Structure formats: C-alpha cells, structure tokens
Amino acid sequence: MENIRNFSIIAHIDHGKSTLADRILELTGAVSKRESKEQMLDSMDIERERGITIKLNAVCLKYTYKDKQYTLHLIDTPGHVDFSYEVSRSLAACEGAILVVDASQGIEAQTLANLYLAMENDLTIIPVINKIDLPGADIDKVKRELIDTLGFSDDEIILTSAKTGVGIDKLLEAIILRIKPPKGDKEKKLQALIFDSYFDPYRGVVILIRIVNGTLRVQDKIKLMKTGATYQVVDVGVMRPKEEKRQALEAGDVGFITAAIKDISDIKVGDTITLDGDECDFALSGYKPMKSMVFCGLFPVEANKFEDLREALNKLKLNDASLLFEPETSKALGFGFRCGFLGLLHMEIIEERIEREFGIDIIATSPSVIYEVHLTDESVIEVDSPSKLPDRQRIKMIKEPFIKTNIFTPSEYIGPIMDLCQEKRGIYSSMDYIDPTRVNIHYELPLSEIVYDFFDKLKSYTKGYASFDYELIGNRESDLVKMDILLNGDVVDALSTIVHKDFAYQRGKLIVENLKELIPRQLFEVPIQASIGNKVVARTDIKALRKDVLAKCYGGDITRKRKLLEKQKEGKKRMKRVGSIEIPQEAFLAVLSMDSGKENK
Amino acid sequence: MSKENKIKSMYIHIPFCDTICSYCDFCKMFYNEKLVDRYLDALKEEILENYRGEVLDTLYIGGGTPSSLSASQLKKLFCVLSSIKLNKECEFTMEVTIDSLTHEKIDILKENGVNRVSIGVQTINEKFFKFLNRKTDKDKLIEDINYLKSVQIDNINLDLMYALKDETIEDVLNDLDFFISLDVKHISTYSLILEENTMLYINKYSLIDSNIDRKMYDVICKKLKQNGYIHYEVSNFSKEGYLSKHNMTYWNNDRYYGFGLGSSGYINNIRYTNTRSINSYIHKKFRYLEEVIDSKSDMENEIMLNLRTARGLSKEKFCEKFNKDILALFDIKFLIDDNILIDDGKFLRVSDQYFYVLNNILVKIFANANC
Numbered sequence: 001m002e003n004i005r006n007f008s009i010i011a012h013i014d015h016g017k018s019t020l021a022d023r024i025l026e027l028t029g030a031v032s033k034r035e036s037k038e039q040m041l042d043s044m045d046i047e048r049e050r051g052i053t054i055k056l057n058a059v060c061l062k063y064t065y066k067d068k069q070y071t072l073h074l075i076d077t078p079g080h081v082d083f084s085y086e087v088s089r090s091l092a093a094c095e096g097a098i099l100v101v102d103a104s105q106g107i108e109a110q111t112l113a114n115l116y117l118a119m120e121n122d123l124t125i126i127p128v129i130n131k132i133d134l135p136g137a138d139i140d141k142v143k144r145e146l147i148d149t150l151g152f153s154d155d156e157i158i159l160t161s162a163k164t165g166v167g168i169d170k171l172l173e174a175i176i177l178r179i180k181p182p183k184g185d186k187e188k189k190l191q192a193l194i195f196d197s198y199f200d201p202y203r204g205v206v207i208l209i210r211i212v213n214g215t216l217r218v219q220d221k222i223k224l225m226k227t228g229a230t231y232q233v234v235d236v237g238v239m240r241p242k243e244e245k246r247q248a249l250e251a252g253d254v255g256f257i258t259a260a261i262k263d264i265s266d267i268k269v270g271d272t273i274t275l276d277g278d279e280c281d282f283a284l285s286g287y288k289p290m291k292s293m294v295f296c297g298l299f300p301v302e303a304n305k306f307e308d309l310r311e312a313l314n315k316l317k318l319n320d321a322s323l324l325f326e327p328e329t330s331k332a333l334g335f336g337f338r339c340g341f342l343g344l345l346h347m348e349i350i351e352e353r354i355e356r357e358f359g360i361d362i363i364a365t366s367p368s369v370i371y372e373v374h375l376t377d378e379s380v381i382e383v384d385s386p387s388k389l390p391d392r393q394r395i396k397m398i399k400e401p402f403i404k405t406n407i408f409t410p411s412e413y414i415g416p417i418m419d420l421c422q423e424k425r426g427i428y429s430s431m432d433y434i435d436p437t438r439v440n441i442h443y444e445l446p447l448s449e450i451v452y453d454f455f456d457k458l459k460s461y462t463k464g465y466a467s468f469d470y471e472l473i474g475n476r477e478s479d480l481v482k483m484d485i486l487l488n489g490d491v492v493d494a495l496s497t498i499v500h501k502d503f504a505y506q507r508g509k510l511i512v513e514n515l516k517e518l519i520p521r522q523l524f525e526v527p528i529q530a531s532i533g534n535k536v537v538a539r540t541d542i543k544a545l546r547k548d549v550l551a552k553c554y555g556g557d558i559t560r561k562r563k564l565l566e567k568q569k570e571g572k573k574r575m576k577r578v579g580s581i582e583i584p585q586e587a588f589l590a591v592l593s594m595d596s597g598k599e600n601k
Numbered sequence: 602m603s604k605e606n607k608i609k610s611m612y613i614h615i616p617f618c619d620t621i622c623s624y625c626d627f628c629k630m631f632y633n634e635k636l637v638d639r640y641l642d643a644l645k646e647e648i649l650e651n652y653r654g655e656v657l658d659t660l661y662i663g664g665g666t667p668s669s670l671s672a673s674q675l676k677k678l679f680c681v682l683s684s685i686k687l688n689k690e691c692e693f694t695m696e697v698t699i700d701s702l703t704h705e706k707i708d709i710l711k712e713n714g715v716n717r718v719s720i721g722v723q724t725i726n727e728k729f730f731k732f733l734n735r736k737t738d739k740d741k742l743i744e745d746i747n748y749l750k751s752v753q754i755d756n757i758n759l760d761l762m763y764a765l766k767d768e769t770i771e772d773v774l775n776d777l778d779f780f781i782s783l784d785v786k787h788i789s790t791y792s793l794i795l796e797e798n799t800m801l802y803i804n805k806y807s808l809i810d811s812n813i814d815r816k817m818y819d820v821i822c823k824k825l826k827q828n829g830y831i832h833y834e835v836s837n838f839s840k841e842g843y844l845s846k847h848n849m850t851y852w853n854n855d856r857y858y859g860f861g862l863g864s865s866g867y868i869n870n871i872r873y874t875n876t877r878s879i880n881s882y883i884h885k886k887f888r889y890l891e892e893v894i895d896s897k898s899d900m901e902n903e904i905m906l907n908l909r910t911a912r913g914l915s916k917e918k919f920c921e922k923f924n925k926d927i928l929a930l931f932d933i934k935f936l937i938d939d940n941i942l943i944d945d946g947k948f949l950r951v952s953d954q955y956f957y958v959l960n961n962i963l964v965k966i967f968a969n970a971n972c
Contacts, residue, residue: 523941523958546815547792548960549835556612556851557865558902559872559892565905568964580939582965 001186003068004252005179006210008075008091010118011100012108012467016130020100020162021076025241027168028061028072058093058196058208058254060238065176072175073238073254075195091117093195093210093254096124096179098171103129103137103159107145107434109406109469115150124179127152128171133161141435149434182212184251189280190214190222192249192273199315203234205261209273210254212284216273217248222259223276225283229266230276231259264318292324292340293401293472294347294451295384297365297494298354299336301576301585305360306335312358313337316350323350328385332492332578333363333588338385341367344451363576363585365494369448372399372475386496389482392533398498399475401447404429407458409466411439416461424449425500444473448498483508483537485515486529487581494588508538514590521545522581606869609658610850611685613644614861615667615678616879619701622723623734623804624762626796628863628877629665636879637674640862643883645681647860650887651868656686659847661694666721668697672705679713692717692756692846698735699742707745711752717845718754719789720745723762724776732766734800739779746783756843758787763821764814765793766806773817774824781828786843790821790836818957835909835956854899854906870894896923897972900930905963913943913950932969936962 011017061072075093091097097118101111118125127150129142139159146152158174160167196208209216216222220233237245238255249255261267272283300309317323324340341347344367351364371383374396383389407417411433418428418441426443433439445454450470458466483504485495495515499507508530515528519542530538550561575582617632617640630636660682670678687693694717695710710718722737723729730736749757759780763773780788792814795802808814822832830838834852837845850857859866863877876882876889894902900923907914919927927949928934936942941955941962951959 523939523955523961545958545961547811547818548958549956550794550960556857556859556867557874558851558867558906559865559874562898562901562905565901565960565963565967568960569967572964572968577935580935 001184001250001252002181003070004073004181005070005096005175006073006075006094006182006252006254007096007098007175007179008094009098009100010091010114011130012102012105012110012114015100015102015105015108015111016162017100018076020098020128020130020160020168021074023162023165023168024074024172025059025061027165027172028063058239058256059241060244060254061240063172063176065173070176071253072172075254091121091123093193094121094123095182096126096175098126098128098175100128100130101142101146103132103139103142104134106138106142106438107149107408108467109408109440110467112150112406113469125152126158126171126174126178127156128158128160128167130160130162132159133164133166145434182252184211184213186213186215186250186252188213188251189278190216190220190273190275191280191284192216193284194267194269194271194273196269197267197318199264199318200258203258203260205258205264205267205318207257207259207261207267207273208255209249209257211249211251213251213280214275215248215250216257221276222257222273223279224266224268224271225274225279226268226271227266229263231261231266234258234260264314267318269321292322292370293343293447294341294367294369295338296341296347296367297328297330297333297336297385298325298339298351299330299333299363299365299494299576301361301363301574303334308358308360309337309354309362312354312360313339315358316353320350322346330365330387330494332494333365333576336363340384344455361574361585363494363588365588366497366590367451368498369401369451371480371498373397374399386482386498387493389498392481397477398480400478400480402444402473402476403447403450403470404473405441405443405445406469406471407441407443407466408434408468409439409441409462411437413462413466414439414441417441417458417466420454420457420461421445424454425503445470446476446478446500447472481532483511484531485511486527486531487515487519487583488526488579489529490579492578492583495590504532505537508532511590512538512540515587516540516542518587518590519581519583526581606856608653608655608856608858608868610847610855610857611652611657611660612847612857612859612861612864612866613660613662613682614665614859614864614875615662615670616640616665616862617669618664618666619669619698620735621800623732623800624793624796626799627665630879632666632669634671634674636883637670638677639883640879641674641677641681643885643887644678644861646885647887648681648684651860652685652858654686656688657691658688659692659694659850660685660687661847662715663694663696663719665696666698666701667695668701668706672703672709675706675709679709682713687714694719694758694845694847696721699737699745702745704748707748707752707754711754716754717756717758718749719758719760719787721760722780723760724765725779726772726776729765729768733762743783746785755786757785758789758845759783759785761788761790761821763790763792763817764809766809768809768817770813770816770820773820777821777824781824787837787839787845788825788830790818790838792818815957831911832953833911835959849910852906852910854903867894870899899923900972901967904931904966908949908951908959908963911950913948916944916947916949930970930972931966932971933966936965 009017009021058073058075061074063070063072099115101107127146129139131137132139143157146157147154158167158171160171191213192209192211194207194209197205200206216236218233218236221230222233223230235245235258236249236255237243274280300306313325322342325337328336328338354360354362368385373381373383375394376396409417421443424445426445429442429444431439431441458468479501480498481501481504483497483499484491512528512530521543523545525544526542528540529536574585616629617637618629619632693715695715696719698721723733725737725739761776761780795808825838826832829840832838833844856867862879862882863875865874870893871891872894873891874889875887903919904914916927937944940952943950943952951962955962
C-alpha cells in the first residue's frame with residue numbers, strides 16, 4: 001500500500017485536463033502513442049465532440065520511480081460547474097489532486113470552485129501551469145496569481161505542456177513524493193466506497209469502487225449497506241484503461257466489480273460495500289446528495305415511447321445520482337417526466353444522451369427553478385413547474401432561489417457585465433481585483449435568470465474572456481406571476497412560465513414573437529397570446545399557409561412527386577400536434593431565448 | 602389479372618424541341634433530324650418489347666414538343682403507333698406548339714385518329730416571352746384553333762402559366778380573358794415553379810411572393826367557374842364532359858404504359874422510369890429505375906392522387922383495395938373537424954379553399970397513419 005497513489009486532476013474547462021491525462025497514460029505505458037486517440041478517458045461521443053468531460057473515469061497506471069514500482073490510480077473529473085457533484089465524488093476516493101491552470105488564461109471561476117472542493121476533502125494539491133508552449137503563455141503572471149491569490153509557494157508549482165510532454169516526468173515525481181499513500185488495512189473488515197457505476201448489457205451493473213479497508217475477492221458474497229442487497233462477485237479488476245481482471249482488490253485500490261446485478265436500483269453511488277456475514281461496523285460517510293437546481297419536462301415526441309423514456313432515465317440515473325424524475329402529464333404533450341438537473345449543461349447533456357444513446361425523440365419544456373410558495377393558509381409548498389403553481393388568490397408570497405456569482409473577467413469588460421447583471425435583476429455585492437487587469441465580480445442574482453441566456457450573453461459581451469461560477473445563497477421574496485401562452489385561444493400548458501411582474505410585458509412580447517418565428521405557417525391563421533390571469537399582455541398572429549402544392553405531374557411521374565412529399569414528411573417528424581396546430585420541438589424552448597430571432601448574432 | 606391492374610392508357614414521350622423554355626425540367630433536347638429517326642426506331646422497339654395488346658381508352662403523345670417533328674416524321678411516328686389497339690371512343694391527345702404547327706401537320710393528326718390537342722401557350726403577353734424563352738403568335742393561335750375545329754378536332758386544351766416575373770393580377774386576367782374568348786373545352790393552369798437544371802434556376806431567379814401567387818390562383822378559379830368551366834382537379838378546368846380522361850388515369854392511381862425517353866409507367870405493382878439519356882435509349886437500354894409499390898406506398902399514392910380531384914377519394918374503392926376503412930388506417934378526424942377534409946360518406950375530398958395547400962394536408966395525413 002506504500003506504493004499506491006490515488007489522485008485526480010481538476011481544472012477549469014478547456015485548461016487541458018484531458019490532454020494532460022492522455023500524456024500521463026502514455027508516459028506510464030498504459031497506452032502507446034499509436035493507440036492513443038484524442039482524450040482517451042472521455043469515452044462518450046458527446047464528451048469528445050464538446051471537448052468536455054462529464055463522467056468519471058478511473059484508470060490504474062504502473063510507474064517505476066528510483067527502481068521502485070508504484071501503482072497510480074488516476075480519476076478524471078468533469079470541469080463544468082454543473083458537475084461539481086461528480087468532482088466531489090471523485091475527490092473522496094483520492095488523497096491528492098493536480099490543479100491545472102492554463103498558462104495564458106490564468107485562474108478562472110472553476111479553478112477556484114474545484115480547488116475549494118479539494119481543500120474540503122483534505123487533499124494534497126499539486127499546482128500545475130499547463131500549455132507553457134503556447135505563444136500567449138505568460139508563466140510569470142500565472143505563477144504570481146497562484147502564489148498571491150491561492151497561496152501556493154513558488155517551488156510547489158510545476159510547469160508542463162501536455163501537448164509536447166514537457167514537465168510530465170516532474171509531475172509524476174511530485175505525485176509519488178508529495179501525495180500520501182492511502183491509509184487503511186487490508187486485514188480489516190471490507191469497506192469499499194462506490195463512487196460510480198454504469199450498466200453493461202452483458203454483465204449487468206459495473207461498479208467502480210475504492211477499497212478503504214479489507215480485501216475483496218472473486219466469488220465473495222457482498223452486501224450493499226444502504227439497500228441491504230446481497231450479490232456474489234463475478235469479476236474484479238482495474239482499468240488500465242482497458243479492463244484487466246484480478247483475483248482480488250485490496251485496501252487502497254481503485255477498481256471495478258461485477259456481480260450479475262440486473263436491478264439497477266440496488267446500486268447507490270456513495271453506498272458502502274462490505275462482506276455478507278462479516279459486515280464492517282459502519283458505512284463510510286458517502287456523499288452529500290446534490291440538490292437539483294433546474295427542472296424541465298421531458299416528453300417523447302411519439303406517445304408510445306413513454307415506457308422507453310422511463311427506462312432510459314432509469315439507466316442514466318444509475319451513474320448520475322443527481323438526475324431526478326417523476327411522471328408528469330401535460331394537456332399539450334401527453335405523458336412525460338418532470339426532471340431535475342444540476343444545471344443547464346447537465347440538462348442539455350441528458351437530453352442529448354436520451355436522443356443519441358436511446359434513440360428517443362423528445363421535447364423539452366422550458367426550464368424552471370424551485371419556487372418556495374407561501375400560501376394564505378400559512379402552509380409552504382415547493383413548486384418546480386409553472387403548472388403546479390396554485391391560484392393567485394391562494395398565494396401569499398413567492399420566494400425564489402438566489403445565487404452569488406464569481407465572474408472572472410479582464411477589467412475592460414466590467415461595464416458590460418454590470419449592465420447584464422442589472423438587466424437580470426442582479427444586486428451588486430463586491431469586486432475583487434486579482435491583479436490590475438483581472439477582476440472577480442460578485443453579484444446576487446435570481447437563479448431563474450441564469451437559467452435563461454445569461455451564460456451565452458456573458459460570453460458574447462466579453463468576447464469569451466469571462467468565466468462564471470456561482471453558489472446558492474438562499475431563497476428571497478420576489479413579485480412573481482405565472483404567464484400562460486395561448487395558441488388559437490387555448491392555453492398550451494407546456495409553454496407556461498413564471499416571470500417577474502415588472503418584466504412580464506417585455507418577456508411576453510418576446511415569447512410570442514419568438515414563437516411566431518419558430519412555428520411554421522398553419523392551414524389557418526393562428527393567434528398567439530401571452531396572458532397573466534385573464535389579461536392578455538402580448539399578441540401576434542401566425543399567418544395562414546397560402547401555397548403548398550405541386551401543380552405539374554410530369555407525364556405521370558408519380559414516384560418523383562411522392563419523394564418530394566417524403567422530404568416534407570421528414571421535416572414534420574420533430575413536430576408535436578397540439579389540437580390542429582403543429583409545433584416544432586424548439587418552440588417549447590422559445591421562452592429560453594430572450595432576444596428575438598432576428599437580433600441573434 | 603384483376604380488373605384494376607388492367608392497362609387502359611399509354612403515354613408516349615417525344616423529347617425534341619425547337620427552343621428550350623427557361624423553366625422546363627421535362628426530358629427534352631434540341632430537335633435534330635437524324636436523331637429523330639433513330640429515336641423513333643428505338644421507340645418502336647420499346648413498344649414491341651412491352652405492349653401486351655390491350656385495347657386502350659386513352660393515348661397521349663407528350664413532350665418535349667411532338668409537333669416539332671416534320672410531317673414525314675410524324676407519319677413515321679403514327680406508323681410506329683399503328684400496332685396499338687384503340688377503343689372506338691379512345692381519347693387520343695397530342696401536345697403541340699403554335700410555332701411548330703402547320704395545316705399539313707393538323708391534317709396528319711386528323712388522319713391518324715388524334716381527337717384532342719393540348720396547346721402549350723402559357724401566355725400571350727409579349728413582355729414575358731424573353732423571360733420564358735418562348736413565344737406564341739396570337740393571330741396564328743386563333744387561326745390554328747379555327748382550323749382544328751374545322752376538321753372536328755374540337756377537344757382542345759390550352760396551358761396557362763402564371764406567377765411569372767413581376768406579373769400582376771391584371772396580366773393574368775388579360776391572358777385568361779383571351780383564353781376564354783377562344784372557346785376551348787379544357788384549360789390547365791400552372792404557377793411557375795423553379796426546378797433544378799433549368800435556365801431560371803441557374804440564373805438564380807426567385808419566385809414571386811406566395812401571397813400573390815395564391816391571389817392569382819383564386820382569381821383564375823373564380824373567373825373560369827363564371828365562364829362555365831368545372832374545376833375538377835387542382836390545376837385543371839374543363840367544360841362539362843371534357844375532363845382529360847388520360848390525366849384522370851393518373852389521379853385514379855390506375856395502371857398505364859409509358860414509352861419513350863424519360864417517361865414513367867405503372868405496370869402490375871411496379872412504377873418505372875425510363876432513362877433520360879438519349880444515347881442509352883437509342884441503344885435500347887430503356888429502363889432507368891423500377892420501384893415495387895408495396896401496400897403502404899400504394900395507399901399513400903391512392904390518397905395523394907385522388908385528393909387532387911374535386912370528386913375526391915372513393916372510400917368504398919379504398920376499403921376494397923386495402924381491406925380497411927381509410928379513417929381506421931389514418932387518424933385524420935381532426936382534419937374533418939376543422940373542415941379541411943370533407944367526408945360525404947362516399948368520398949373524402951379536400952375543401953375548395955385548401956386545394957392550394959394540398960401537400961401540407963397530405964403530409965399531415967401520412968404522418969397520422971396507424972399502420
């Protein structure tokens with residue numbers, strides 16, 4: 001156990017975390033240069049395409065240092081703020097963390113957030129300045145940021161270029177010398193922490209674990225302490241990064257087990273595995289569950305796919321404990337699920353995975369936060385959907401979640417950012433200068449405003465230079481009302497939103513205009529209205545379709561004519577018929593974009 | 602062979618033209634004397650190989666410009682067609698242009714049994730001649746029609762094209778008034794469409810606004826109705842008893858032969874299209890592609906084609922063909938409730954004001970299939 005090191009890599013998005021992991025894999029011989037594809041550990045298509053890491057990945061490496069062989073367990077982590085929960089899970093399985101900072105970007109919002117998470121977990125932190133080969137690299141400046149702002153000392157900082165491989169050997173040396181070997185005793189009773197799991201169609205659930213105490217062998221009968229379920233272990237092993245089977249895993253090891261587990265609800269991330277009949281005295285502390293911040297409705301485009309959607313959500317939840325869902329019925333969209341997510345990116349990723357990995361076309365309704373609604377009968381309820389908001393007469397007041405921002409930006413963009421925050425009902429709190437040209441701006445903002453287009457606007461206002469992170473600071477009273485959207489005089493429940501009263505007219509106008517752009521012409525004229533209670537605050541019309549016919553019939557060439565119709569039919573696939581009106585998927589997110597379509601750059 | 606599968610119609614394609622219209626995407630090429638002769642030989646071969654001796658109710662010679670053939674070539678064409686058996690009442694149509702038509706050619710048509718001509722006029726408004734790259738001499742048109750009538754070919758169709766470049770409602774009405782004054786039995790109207798591989802497309806022409814297009818259509822329908830024409834299909838109008846039997850074959854989803862370059866036919870359960878390469882064709886490689894029509898495609902064709910007619914789709918015939926009521930196979934009650942489709946018990950048809958958005962309705966019907 002003296003020769004084991006468990007660590008993870010933490011960084012702001014795009015600072016080169018995955019490339020650094022690739023290089024470490026290569027240098028330790030886990031993969032040859034020939035085998036290595038970009039971002040080895042990002043196994044999902046979405047991860048590679050978007051250049052982000054979403055899921056955890058654990059890999060076991062061998063490295064010889066001064067004639068002694070070491071086993072290194074590298075646990076990759078996501079960089080985005082939405083996934084800090086995943087980060088905290090991986091950190092709990094480690095003794096050390098590599099903090100990667102881009103040599104030209106410097107410290108960003110998530111560098112800070114991830115660093116604090118690592119410090120909470122009492123990890124040894126190795127600061128690394130990466131991408132030192134880039135022409136824009138300003139090593140001295142970033143060093144000073146690390147020293148002045150985060151309190152590292154000059155000689156702790158390691159300089160690398162994951163691209164060229166410079167400094168990776170120094171980094172491996174630091175991992176071995178600075179990170180403590182895991183504590184624990186292989187002779188004690190088995191205690192293993194589940195930090196991730198996924199479903200394999202052939203072997204059932206694959207569980208990723210960190211053995212804290214004891215030894216786990218093939219054929220052992222295990223017990224899951226939270227659910228009480230018992231199973232006989234089929235396989236144990238480590239990822240290198242391909243699976244390598246072992247006879248046993250011992251205290252300090254990070255690896256996987258399978259046990260022909262078909263019932264995915266038996267496996268809870270954060271649970272402790274012990275031996276059935278030889279149980280340990282107490283479960284490990286696990287994780288504090290993350291609270292879902294953003295909710296939306298997910299409905300299958302085809303009504304008969306409801307059960308498939310349930311199955312897909314169940315499978316996704318297996319290794320994504322933060323995903324919540326419960327059945328929901330919409331008059332407009334039929335049967336679906338109300339789902340809770342950690343944030344907007346998390347929501348997008350889940351939607352994309354459902355469509356790609358499970359092949360189900362879905363419609364997502366506009367996201368909502370959780371409102372704390374105080375009723376006139378003195379009771380308090382939580383509302384995560386506009387349709388669940390009680391009658392206005394019954395409401396005494398509504399509180400909504402507020403956040404405090406960390407916005408890291410070059411100082412020249414302070415003005416535009418303050419305008420943006422003001423526009424989003426923000427309250428100025430303070431500003432910290434990191435150096436004369438970079439600043440961390442703190443605002444207090446309603447979370448519901450972040451849920452819309454805040455992040456996109458921030459990026460466009462600052463030419464992509466600002467980075468953003470936030471923490472929740474509690475619920476506050478706001479003057480909120482429910483706004484309904486009527487198509488052809490009928491309320492389409494899936495389009496309702498909760499808005500601030502002062503912004504209702506403006507928002508209503510934008511939503512109806514956006515819908516007009518998004519909904520194609522129908523067979524007859526369709527009025528679109530936004531209303532609060534019975535009062536219409538905005539209206540426009542979708543004009544009737546005037547011409548859509550093929551006049552000629554080419555000397556009886558019917559085949560060609562049908563092909564043209566087939567094409568038109570394809571375009572209709574992603575439409576949902578509500579009454580006689582066909583609404584494209586995107587229209588249900590019309591409330592998201594607060595600019596009218598034309599203004600978009 | 603069931604009654605339905607029996608072939609009673611034939612289309613013959615003559616791809617040659619003296620000028621190429623700017624909008625034309627049909628299979629066509631410049632007239633060339635020697636090529637015509639070789640083409641007619643190949644056509645004879647194709648008919649011989651495929652025609653099974655059925656007695657036909659309709660025969661249609663289209664193009665291209667069939668009347669661009671010389672008098673002697675026309676005689677040769679009719680000689681090629683002499684093996685085809687025609688019903689006594691057979692509707693025998695040939696497409697002509699006024700530019701290429703002569704009294705001599707009309708006499709040849711008459712002698713060989715042609716009893717209906719379709720004249721591609723499109724417009725008599727000179728300001729569009731250059732844009733369309735075609736012209737029609739107004740006086741010759743009057744004279745030719747008189748001559749056709751004098752030899753008892755009085756079943757005449759005129760093609761009218763509208764929604765041309767910068768065209769106004771007045772322009773359309775002027776053309777229409779003139780067409781009506783010629784007192785013909787049948788008028789087909791087409792709004793200009795933009796097809797790939799046409800001069801207009803290559804010159805990046807963009808069509809006029811669909812609102813104006815629609816207004817023109819509405820004006821045309823109204824005017825022709827006032828003058829005793831029955832609006833029996835999306836773009837076709839005729840005097841009582843003179844609807845185009847040949848085109849009704851298409852709209853009824855019935856079988857027909859198609860011979861000649863680029864032509865299409867429907868035999869047994871196969872819809873085929875011939876090659877558009879003259880070189881392949883004269884080397885007797887006729888077929889280009891064949892599509893086997895399964896029950897589902899047949900069903901969609903039945904709906905798509907029949908709904909083009911004012912009569913609509915026979916529910917009884919549909920049920921006989923597919924063993925189930927159309928309303929059981931397609932969940933389209935909402936279209937009936939909105940008065941977009943009209944169900945009179947026997948026929949299902951598209952309400953008049955929705956004829957011009959038929960594609961949208963068809964796609965809605967197909968998208969709501971329960972089968």
